[in-house]
Amino acid sequence: MSNKVYPMNTGMIRLNKGVYITGGHGYDQEVEVPTNAFLVLADGKKVLVDTGMSETKKADWHHPGSYQPDGYRIDQRLAELGVAPEEIDAVIFTHLHWDHCANMKLFTKAEFWVHATELAFALDPHILYYKSYDSEKLGVQAPFKGVDFHTVDGEYQFSPSITMFPTPGHCPGHQSVAVETDGGTVVIAGDAVFADENMEPDPKRGLAFTPMGRFVNIFDLYDSMEKILARGDIVLTSHGTGVYDQKVWP
Numbered sequence: 001m002s003n004k005v006y007p008m009n010t011g012m013i014r015l016n017k018g019v020y021i022t023g024g025h026g027y028d029q030e031v032e033v034p035t036n037a038f039l040v041l042a043d044g045k046k047v048l049v050d051t052g053m054s055e056t057k058k059a060d061w062h063h064p065g066s067y068q069p070d071g072y073r074i075d076q077r078l079a080e081l082g083v084a085p086e087e088i089d090a091v092i093f094t095h096l097h098w099d100h101c102a103n104m105k106l107f108t109k110a111e112f113w114v115h116a117t118e119l120a121f122a123l124d125p126h127i128l129y130y131k132s133y134d135s136e137k138l139g140v141q142a143p144f145k146g147v148d149f150h151t152v153d154g155e156y157q158f159s160p161s162i163t164m165f166p167t168p169g170h171c172p173g174h175q176s177v178a179v180e181t182d183g184g185t186v187v188i189a190g191d192a193v194f195a196d197e198n199m200e201p202d203p204k205r206g207l208a209f210t211p212m213g214r215f216v217n218i219f220d221l222y223d224s225m226e227k228i229l230a231r232g233d234i235v236l237t238s239h240g241t242g243v244y245d246q247k248v249w250p
């Protein structure tokens with residue numbers, strides 16, 4: 001089978017640990033986290049899961065102090081792996097927050113896939129989420145503006161080894177991606193499992209894992225995390241560093 005998943009760090013976001021990662025504690029800590037996108041080589045296809053974050057100016061507007069170092073843009077990361085943007089067959093988006101879909105228009109030959117609920121919300125977000133989706137009401141333009149998407153509504157087998165499945169809670173239409181490999185099922189969790197700390201127990205709340213602090217629905221978020229941790233032999237997060245324990249998974 002030899003399907004492979006390559007993690008790519010597209011830039012650094014500064015955020016409050018308690019607010020974003022370990023909801024309930026860590027409010028006294030400002031931390032810097034990577035923003036991970038993934039290249040999946042499976043079933044003879046080259047598929048991206050997310051395109052990562054924007055250049056420094058936009059990143060700093062979103063989260064002051066965030067930055068995209070030289071060479072971290074998604075196409076530059078792919079070049080390191082010997083892949084050109086026009087070779088990408090499809091991009092599957094976990095969700096459409098600004099740090100997951102920057103520069104998507106570089107992928108001129110790719111199909112774009114997203115959950116229908118996420119696309120609808122991204123195009124017309126609640127005022128509390130204008131910034132997360134780069135709403136034009138704030139005078140900026142979202143990367144997905146004017147783009148044609150393929151939408152899914154529920155679990156969807158994209159190819160024999162790649163399945164998208166709904167994992168809402170962080171945002172309304174979040175989804176994760178399962179890739180079958182020789183080393184078991186690799187789940188690219190997106191922000192549903194935000195960072196490595198979220199996979200650790202939360203003894204204060206008596207939980208087997210730590211739900212993140214940013215959500216639209218905490219009950220959905222909890223159920224989604226439970227589903228991902230049960231399904232994945234390997235779980236890859238969008239903002240943790242553990243994904244770099246190996247250059248390629250499995």
Ligand SMILES: [Zn+2]
Pocket residue numbers: 097099100191238239
């Ligand atoms: Zn994110």
